[in-house]
Amino acid sequence: MDFNYLAELLFPDVTDTPEMLEAKYPQRSLPEGAKVTRFAPSPTGFVHFGGLFPTTVAERLAHQSGGVLYLRIEDTDAKREVPGAAEGLIKTLATYGIAFDEGAILGEDGKICDRGAYGPYKQSTRGAIYHVFAKKLVREGRAYPCFTTEEELEELQQVNKKEEIKNIDWQAEAEKRKAEMLARREFTIEDVEAHLKAGDPFVLRILADGDPEKKVKFTDLVKGNMEIPENDEDFVLLKSDGIPTYHFAHAVDDHLMGTTHVIRGEEWLPSLAKHLQLFRYLGFKTPKYMHIAQIMRLDENGNKKKLSKRDMGANMDDYTGMGYCPRAVCEYVMTLLNSNYEEWRMQNPDKDYKEFPFNIKKMSVSGCLFDFSKLNDVSKNVISRMTADEVYDGLYGWAAEFDPEFAAELAADPDYAKAIVSIGRGGKKPRKDYGTWVELRDYMKFFYDKYFEIVDAYPEKFDGSVISTVLTDFTAGYNHADTSDEWFTKVKAIADKIGFASDMKAYKANPEAFGGSVVDVSMFIRVAVTGKANAPDLYTVMQIMGQERTFSRINAMLTNLKG
RNA sequence: GGCCCGUUGGUCAAGCGGUUAAGACACUAGCCUCUCACGCUGGGAACAUGGGUUCGAUUCCCGUACGGGUCACCA
Numbered sequence: 001m002d003f004n005y006l007a008e009l010l011f012p013d014v015t016d017t018p019e020m021l022e023a024k025y026p027q028r029s030l031p032e033g034a035k036v037t038r039f040a041p042s043p044t045g046f047v048h049f050g051g052l053f054p055t056t057v058a059e060r061l062a063h064q065s066g067g068v069l070y071l072r073i074e075d076t077d078a079k080r081e082v083p084g085a086a087e088g089l090i091k092t093l094a095t096y097g098i099a100f101d102e103g104a105i106l107g108e109d110g111k112i113c114d115r116g117a118y119g120p121y122k123q124s125t126r127g128a129i130y131h132v133f134a135k136k137l138v139r140e141g142r143a144y145p146c147f148t149t150e151e152e153l154e155e156l157q158q159v160n161k162k163e164e165i166k167n168i169d170w171q172a173e174a175e176k177r178k179a180e181m182l183a184r185r186e187f188t189i190e191d192v193e194a195h196l197k198a199g200d201p202f203v204l205r206i207l208a209d210g211d212p213e214k215k216v217k218f219t220d221l222v223k224g225n226m227e228i229p230e231n232d233e234d235f236v237l238l239k240s241d242g243i244p245t246y247h248f249a250h251a252v253d254d255h256l257m258g259t260t261h262v263i264r265g266e267e268w269l270p271s272l273a274k275h276l277q278l279f280r281y282l283g284f285k286t287p288k289y290m291h292i293a294q295i296m297r298l299d300e301n302g303n304k305k306k307l308s309k310r311d312m313g314a315n316m317d318d319y320t321g322m323g324y325c326p327r328a329v330c331e332y333v334m335t336l337l338n339s340n341y342e343e344w345r346m347q348n349p350d351k352d353y354k355e356f357p358f359n360i361k362k363m364s365v366s367g368c369l370f371d372f373s374k375l376n377d378v379s380k381n382v383i384s385r386m387t388a389d390e391v392y393d394g395l396y397g398w399a400a401e402f403d404p405e406f407a408a409e410l411a412a413d414p415d416y417a418k419a420i421v422s423i424g425r426g427g428k429k430p431r432k433d434y435g436t437w438v439e440l441r442d443y444m445k446f447f448y449d450k451y452f453e454i455v456d457a458y459p460e461k462f463d464g465s466v467i468s469t470v471l472t473d474f475t476a477g478y479n480h481a482d483t484s485d486e487w488f489t490k491v492k493a494i495a496d497k498i499g500f501a502s503d504m505k506a507y508k509a510n511p512e513a514f515g516g517s518v519v520d521v522s523m524f525i526r527v528a529v530t531g532k533a534n535a536p537d538l539y540t541v542m543q544i545m546g547q548e549r550t551f552s553r554i555n556a557m558l559t560n561l562k563g
Numbered sequence: 564g565g566c567c568c569g570u571u572g573g574u575c576a577a578g579c580g581g582u583u584a585a586g587a588c589a590c591u592a593g594c595c596u597c598u599c600a601c602g603c604u605g606g607g608a609a610c611a612u613g614g615g616u617u618c619g620a621u622u623c624c625c626g627u628a629c630g631g632g633u634c635a636c637c638a
Binding site: 040041042044074076077079080146149150153154169170171173174201203212223226227228229233235236238239240241243245246249250265266267268269270271272273291293294296303304305306335336339340342343346364365366367368369371373374376377378384423424427428429430431432433488491492495504517518519520521522523525526532533534535536537538539 | 564565566567568569570574575576577586587588589596597598599600601602630631632633634635636637638
């Protein structure tokens, strides 16, 4: 067969050559060892936790090595495209520390535009480029047109992906497909001319030369050495609309754009043989590959499942609503990504996580379960290391969007809020009371009269009159200028007066001798002032609240007890 | 079902032929303490399984089981 003629028949308008493209997109001049990585999403939705994962690796690897991180939009499937998704992707990625040097970026007007010399970066606008290489493959007899329609294919295959595929006869199916494939390869130039004349659409298929009995040796930077069967499937290169499939676009783009490291989820491993074959056909140097293990979740039966977009914690945009600060999420991602990250963090509590020497060798080969309690712990640590101002800003930012009423309370007196948030902050052993802004809001609510309520009741064993006595005595002796010690001395004096132990050691030695202890006395006051049996240091709380608010609450409790 | 990847405590994981098998989270006991939180000291809890190789296997090889992924004109 005259492949040159076939190529002209199929792509009469393509006049550029691969050489011209190679010249247009020359090799990048980058320092030794610099890595070029990319994030290549299809704009079909939000950023997924499982997507942030490899992207963080790409970002670290590129920027740590003085390389380039770029964004390429893989919008080759118009049917699935969601308007505005690409813009959203860029924005949420930015909040999680992923800044692109090149590629599709958000312009001043909020619209996607290109930056960089290796564009365009939207695959839908790169049709002409793919066709140049498609023509080359046809000319070399490594790709051929297939006029079988999608409908015909579906009928033949009988495998409806939407339905339960449990009961199909895989062996028969495989044989049938093999036969089909061979049949597709049998055509003449005349057939093609006739179809073309009739205006029939076609897809371009690769002419696979692999033998699945033979294995290709391959080294994945994460998974290590492996052997995969050669590809013998004539997969589609160009869809009938002339747009490439992922496989073809991947090979052409990553080559032309100079990607050195392809970082993607391990679900791509099964199609790796196709990609290797394609790079070989095209005469491209294969990039290094890193296939990253999946993030899992536990299903109802206790089995691990790939974290999918419906799952709790999957959508990165949800984390803001849940009150997590992006830094905490990044920290958590890093702990999952590099097993020595936590150790480094303990030794370098104040450094930016981007100073951590990210190491491919420290990446996990197996998938891990998404763990909210670990995220929470990480988040508590992150927040505990913030300054009061940072905490306030984070909280306010969250509240402004998700709890405007609370935001208004905060804004009415920022200094008050900052004082609250300062409790136990700073020093070697800061408190870790909250891991999210939601938790912080609930934690500090009692400071605000608007939200104040008595949550914990007094134990029944204590008589109301005893409590009343304590409260009245307390207010009677209260001096807002007292030091913490002076304050507590007075509390202990009240305990002694009513026959409660002020010395805890004495109380523990002989509890029967007392009606209670200073613990109980404090609790009487604490519940009245905070509404809760558990709260941060009472003296500090009162100092922040001020005498007026403290007294009004105690007095309210007093009248309550009488009634 | 074919192919590919994986399997160390409940979770994340160190380990690279000889270890009392780290550490973190969670759980838990106690200490500290006016409660809580922090912190400190402890505790329970693991190498999926059967064969090899070896003086010796969690570590190397093969099988089995289990889990995951994938088998599109989706990425």
